[in-house]
Amino acid sequence: MHILIAGASRGIGLALADRYLAQGHHVLALARQPEQSEGLAALARRYPGTLRTLAADITDRDVAERLLAVQGDALLDRVIVNAGISQPKLDSLYDLSDADAARLFVTNAVAPLRLARSLAPRVVKGGAVAFLSSQMGSVELALSARIPLYGASKAALNSLMRNWWAEEDKALPFALLALHPGWVRTDMGGSGADLSVDESADGLVTTIEHHAQAGSDCVFVDYRNETLAW
Structure with missing residues (x-):
């Protein structure tokens, strides 16, 4: 299979790349500065024939065109959009500048959908397009009181x-997934989080593959494949 992972330089994205490469698949990894990622360098040494990288930001307007140029004629079996940013640690949402708010929503909601929709014609029937969302994006659960704009950006992603x-x-021919990775020990999740990156990545791969095999659907689930309220 051919797997595209946007946001693969570290954390969950890097672990997902590792899982799919270990299964013998081809991975195209998008990162802002892949040459500075020790993790990607290690994967390139282990999988020299099946890992390719592209230096780009998900918000670049030509990112889909550049990805397809690298991909060539091969179709995509999985598109996983992991790239995103967190809300700055501020006392109040009123402290966030308009520019920072716009960057948050473009990076976490607008750019991921723009990329996926541009790549959709190249996704195989029975494939999967997955976005790393968050339970904080659930309007019903309302869990993002401390970082409301981050939660709102993930809710916007889910809505789009x-x-x-x-x-x-x-009638899309592939599964469309919003995925909550759990509370993971990453730079964003912090050292006190419940899950290791490996635990989250293992569950996410299993969940993505389950829905790809089950057929086209649009779901909001966590890394254990448990349904979340929109």
Whole structure:
């Protein structure tokens, strides 16, 4: 299979690349500065024939075109958009500048959907397009009181994804997934989080593959494949 992972230089994205490469698949890893990632360098040494990298930011308007140029004629079996940023640690959402708020929403919601929709014609029937969302994006659960704009950006991601599904009259030929990775010990999740990166990545791969095999659907689930309220 051919797997595209956007945001693969560290953390969950890097672990997902590791899992798919270990299974014998081809991975195209997007990162802002892949040459500075020790993790990607290690994977390149272990999998010299099946890992390719592209230096780009997910918010670049030409990122899909550049990815397809690297991918060549090969179709994509999985598109996993992991790239995102957290809300700055501020006392109040009123302290966040308009520019920072716009960057948060473009990076976490607009750019991921723009990329996925541009790549969609190259995704195989029975494939999967997955976005790393968060339970903080659940409007019903309302868990993002401390970082409300981050939660709102993930809610916007989920909303754009569901609207894409509805726009296509639920006829996309691949699974469309919003994934909550759990509370993971990463730079964003912090050292006190519940899960290791490996535990989250193992569950995410299993969940993605389950839905790809099950057929086209649009779901919001966590790394254990448990359904979350939108």
